[in-house]
Amino acid sequence: MRTLLYVEDNQANMELVAQLIDRRPDMRLLRAGDGLRGIALARAHLPDVILMDINLPGISGLQALKILRDDPLTAKIPVLALSANAMPRDIEKGMEAGFYRYLTKPIKIAEFMEALDEGLASAGTV
Numbered sequence: 001m002r003t004l005l006y007v008e009d010n011q012a013n014m015e016l017v018a019q020l021i022d023r024r025p026d027m028r029l030l031r032a033g034d035g036l037r038g039i040a041l042a043r044a045h046l047p048d049v050i051l052m053d054i055n056l057p058g059i060s061g062l063q064a065l066k067i068l069r070d071d072p073l074t075a076k077i078p079v080l081a082l083s084a085n086a087m088p089r090d091i092e093k094g095m096e097a098g099f100y101r102y103l104t105k106p107i108k109i110a111e112f113m114e115a116l117d118e119g120l121a122s123a124g125t126v
């Protein structure tokens with residue numbers, strides 16, 4: 001069983017991803033509503049892939065990513081950014097920060113599933 005941790009404060013986006021993951025019997029979904037809870041869940045469960053919103057309450061997705069990258073336990077987990085910030089500079093900043101992929105909202109289902117599969121394939125090797 002593979003695990004996806006989704007760090008997102010928007011309930012509608014959380015439900016959409018939950019519905020998509022429900023279609024995959026090989027996967028389970030962990031949910032966190034803010035960056036600090038996401039970091040705690042990542043350390044406790046060591047998910048295969050993390051999907052991270054950028055604009056979170058408390059610390060941002062970029063700050064959470066830095067904390068995850070600096071922790072040897074979570075440093076190799078692929079983290080996919082998912083953000084409404086879709087300008088080329090936003091995407092560039094996200095990739096420079098160390099996100100595995102940068103997806104924009106609204107979620108494009110085919111693109112999301114492809115990025116998820118890529119992340120799962122590289123889990124532990126990033």
